[in-house]
Amino acid sequence: MIKHESIETNAGLLIILTLIVISIGGLVEIVPLFFINETVEEVEGVRPYSALELRGRDIYQREGCYLCHSQMIRPFRDEWLRYGHYSLAAESKYDHPFQWGSKRTGPDLARVGGKYSNEWHVAHLVNPRDVVPQSIMPNYPWLLETELDFSDVQDRMRALKKTGVPYSETQRELQRNIDEFGAEVAARLDILHAEENLMQQALANNYDGQRARITEMDALVAYLQVLGTMVDFSKYDEGYFTEFR
Amino acid sequence: MNEEKSKAQGAVQTTGHAWDGDLQEFNNPLPNWWLWAFYASVLFALIYWILYPAWPVAGTFTKGVLNSITFVDSDGNEKTTHWNTRSLLLKDLQEGSEAVRSQEYLDRITAASYAEILADADMMAFARSMANGIFGDNCAPCHGAGGAGVIGLFPALGDDDWLWGGTVEEIEATISNGHYGFMPGFKEALTEQQLDDVADYVLSLSGLETDADAMARGREIFQTSVGGCYYCHTAAGTGLKSQGAANLTDQIWTIADVTGAGSMRDKQAAVKRVIANGVERNMPRWSGRLTPTQIKLLTVYVHELGGGQ
Numbered sequence: 352m353i354k355h356e357s358i359e360t361n362a363g364l365l366i367i368l369t370l371i372v373i374s375i376g377g378l379v380e381i382v383p384l385f386f387i388n389e390t391v392e393e394v395e396g397v398r399p400y401s402a403l404e405l406r407g408r409d410i411y412q413r414e415g416c417y418l419c420h421s422q423m424i425r426p427f428r429d430e431w432l433r434y435g436h437y438s439l440a441a442e443s444k445y446d447h448p449f450q451w452g453s454k455r456t457g458p459d460l461a462r463v464g465g466k467y468s469n470e471w472h473v474a475h476l477v478n479p480r481d482v483v484p485q486s487i488m489p490n491y492p493w494l495l496e497t498e499l500d501f502s503d504v505q506d507r508m509r510a511l512k513k514t515g516v517p518y519s520e521t522q523r524e525l526q527r528n529i530d531e532f533g534a535e536v537a538a539r540l541d542i543l544h545a546e547e548n549l550m551q552q553a554l555a556n557n558y559d560g561q562r563a564r565i566t567e568m569d570a571l572v573a574y575l576q577v578l579g580t581m582v583d584f585s586k587y588d589e590g591y592f593t594e595f596r
Numbered sequence: 597m598n599e600e601k602s603k604a605q606g607a608v609q610t611t612g613h614a615w616d617g618d619l620q621e622f623n624n625p626l627p628n629w630w631l632w633a634f635y636a637s638v639l640f641a642l643i644y645w646i647l648y649p650a651w652p653v654a655g656t657f658t659k660g661v662l663n664s665i666t667f668v669d670s671d672g673n674e675k676t677t678h679w680n681t682r683s684l685l686l687k688d689l690q691e692g693s694e695a696v697r698s699q700e701y702l703d704r705i706t707a708a709s710y711a712e713i714l715a716d717a718d719m720m721a722f723a724r725s726m727a728n729g730i731f732g733d734n735c736a737p738c739h740g741a742g743g744a745g746v747i748g749l750f751p752a753l754g755d756d757d758w759l760w761g762g763t764v765e766e767i768e769a770t771i772s773n774g775h776y777g778f779m780p781g782f783k784e785a786l787t788e789q790q791l792d793d794v795a796d797y798v799l800s801l802s803g804l805e806t807d808a809d810a811m812a813r814g815r816e817i818f819q820t821s822v823g824g825c826y827y828c829h830t831a832a833g834t835g836l837k838s839q840g841a842a843n844l845t846d847q848i849w850t851i852a853d854v855t856g857a858g859s860m861r862d863k864q865a866a867v868k869r870v871i872a873n874g875v876e877r878n879m880p881r882w883s884g885r886l887t888p889t890q891i892k893l894l895t896v897y898v899h900e901l902g903g904g905q
Contacts, residue, residue, distance in 0.1 A: 356613055383652030426685040428692060433733055435885070437685065466885070468878045471738050474749055482746055483737055585884075589686055590669030596649075596680035 392441040392595045396581045398532050399445040399516045400574070401539040402504045402549035407574025409507065410567050411450070414491060421452035422461040422578065435462045436584050439592065447514045457488060462579030469558045472572045494568040495559060501549050508542045518542050648679055667691075698726065706889045710764040713896055720896070727897035730890055734882070735898075743901040747853045749877070753901050757848040759840045762905035766837070768895040774881035777840045781874030782823065790817055794825065795868040799854070801833040801844045804863065851875055 358365050400408055411417070424430050426437040438461045443449040467475075471482060476494055479486035508518045519525040520542045528537035539548050550565060552573065559568035609623040626634075645651065648660040659678035666676045667686040677683045689695050701722045705713060713719045732741060738750040745752030751759055759777070760770045782791065790813075796806040797814025817823035819831060828841035835841040842850055849855055852866040882891060898904070 359613065360615075383657075386655050387652055387657060388655055389657075426681045428685060428688050428695065431685060431689065432729075437682070465880060466734065467737055468880055470749060470878060474746070475737070482740075482750070484740070588670040590667070590671075590673075590675045590677075593675070593677050593680060593682045593686070596677075596682050 390440055390595050391444060392439045392592060394439060394441050394582050394587070396583060397441050397444060398536050398581060399511070399518060399540055400577070401552055402501065402508065402545040403552045403570050404574045404577050405507060405511075406499060406501055406504060406549070406567075407570035407572070408446075410494070410571045411574060416460075417450050417452050418454060419456035419488070420458065420460045421450075421455050422459065423451035423453075424459055424461045430459070434459050435579070438579075439582065440595070442579065442582060445511075445516045447511055447516065460575070460578055464576045464578040464580035469556070469572055469576065470560060472575055473559055473568055476568065476571065494571055495561075495566055497567045499553075499565045499567050499570050501546060501565075504545050504549060505542050508545055512542070698722075701726070702889050705892060710892075710896070713892075714764075714899075720900075723893050723896045724900070727893040730886070730894055731897055734886065735894070738879075743898070745850070747849065747856070748851050751850050752848075753898055755848055756903055757843060757846055757850065758902070758905065759835070759837070759842060759850065761837045762899070762902065764895055764899050764904065767898050767904065768891060770879070771886075771891050771894055771898070772881065772883040775840055775877075775879045777875065777877040777879075779828070779841075779870075779875040781872055783872040786817065786823065786871075790814075790823075791868050791872055792864065794818055794823055794871055795864045798833075798844055798867050798871070799860075799863060802847045804854075804860070806860070806864070 358368060399405075422438070422443070424434045424436070424438045431437065438451075442461075443451065473495065475482050475488075476491045478490050478492070479488040508516075509520070512518045512520070517524070517528060517531070518540050519528050519537065525537060525541060528540050531537075532540065538544070539552075541548070553565040553569045554562070556573065557569075558572035558576070559566050611621045611623045614620055645658070646661060647663045649657055650660065651658045663679040664676050665679060665683040665687055666674055667683055667690055669675045669686075675683075701719070704719060705723065708716070708719065713723060735743075735753075739745050739753050740750075743753030745754075751757075756762075758766070760766060760775055782794075786794065793810045793814035794817050795814070796810040797818050800806045800811045800814075818825040818829075828839040829835050829844055830841075833844040834846075835843040847855075852870045854863045854866055857863040857866050882894075886894070
């Protein structure tokens with residue numbers, strides 16, 4: 352039995368014992384995360400962001416949207432009625448970093464995709480008060496004026512690939528994506544064709560209402576329009592999701 | 597000296613350790629109320645660990661006992677699970693007192709026809725308050741909290757003008773399926789002069805006085821295949837509902853801000869801009885996102901907002 356006094360008077364022993372105590376606290380919190388495999392739902396449809404959506408997500412982070420908007424609908428009746436189905440862990444499994452947040456100065460955005468038209472998003476981001484008179488959100492007019500820089504989008508996808516997001520570079524990875532997501536989605540996750548895919552998506556959907564240009568607005572609206580839309584909840588029995596808790 | 601010091605400090609105990617001969621450490625035990633609160637917290641934690649999901653074990657975790665939740669799943673089967681917030685939500689949605697009460701009304705609304713709802717004060721009161729929330733969250737961002745709309749972007753719902761029809765059936769179809777409103781731009785098909793003339797004619801349709809010659813030239817373009825405006829806006833200018841074409845005769849302007857423009861020149865310029873550039877508006881579809889009953893409530897609400905037909 353070590354006496355209190357002998358620890359207090361022996362700096363080396365004090366340091367070692369302190370480290371042991373702190374490590375136990377850390378390990379108890381961290382280790383289970385690597386082993387609990389029951390909590391991420393198995394659902395169809397969740398895919399990594401396309402190149403354009405990914406640039407939109409980067410702009411979302413650059414502009415600090417997450418400081419006022421969460422992306423996490425909690426399983427409470429009021430949130431269910433207002434925002435829709437509660438968020439699943441699986442829905443943010445390709446987000447690095449995830450945008451859950453807990454600060455809601457503005458509304459939650461986890462299921463904002465498809466809720467409003469592109470025109471609304473453009474008008475709202477340029478000057479929120481044009482469409483929501485009582486809004487306190489700042490204006491983001493430069494999004495509509497700034498050409499989207501996507502010269503480094505391949506590097507951005509490669510960086511995410513290192514964290515485990517299944518973007519493809521080799522033929523084998525492409526084939527794996529085709530098996531998992533289908534050919535159409537897999538083609539959009541191909542790093543080698545990222546730039547042309549990005550341009551194609553921006554021009555085909557014309558998110559910002561300006562056909563001739565690809566602006567940061569295109570990217571951000573593309574990102575907002577996909578949020579929370581990947582899982583088709585009509586395919587699942589509500590009881591199913593309780594099995595992952 | 598030590599004795600003097602201890603006297604000066606009163607009767608505070610020391611830990612008994614001494615460094616450098618006389619350096620001592622006071623022992624100030626925690627107050628009893630704090631200590632007991634601490635023991636109580638420990639006891640609470642122990643009980644909590646037993647009752648609720650708590651400890652990770654191998655690939656799973658302890659699920660808690662004596663605390664299961666029973667709810668009815670989508671197939672109508674009763675399902676019992678260990679305590680978790682998702683089951684708790686489902687149970688609350690099915691059995692919570694507010695949920696049960698609003699469900700009674702929702703069932704009545706679901707079963708009733710529009711005519712029955714509109715005639716029943718009780719159901720209308722419920723529809724107003726329930727739909728106010730649904731409208732506020734889903735519709736008000738574009739159409740405004742009171743349905744005032746944004747001129748040029750989103751139609752006003754508070755007026756008497758219905759682009760796609762103002763009967764309950766038409767409003768329901770609009771909300772359920774959304775709409776794609778499109779008018780082509782004429783800046784390539786018509787000359788500047790022709791655009792001016794058509795703008796004058798359009799303004800004259802709602803009774804504004806414009807240059808008679810220009811108006812007559814504009815009518816030629818509007819009413820013939822030169823402009824072809826009458827295909828959608830009809831020869832009388834009242835607009836085809838099936839195309840969502842605006843009624844140009846009623847002094848209600850949804851895209852060109854004629855009312856807000858001061859001089860006739862500005863009014864003409866506003867109309868000309870619309871004719872030159874065309875219009876493209878898109879309302880999203882809401883079936884799938886909202887339940888049929890929610891759409892029904894909204895239909896009643898929107899119908900009432902604008903003095904529906």
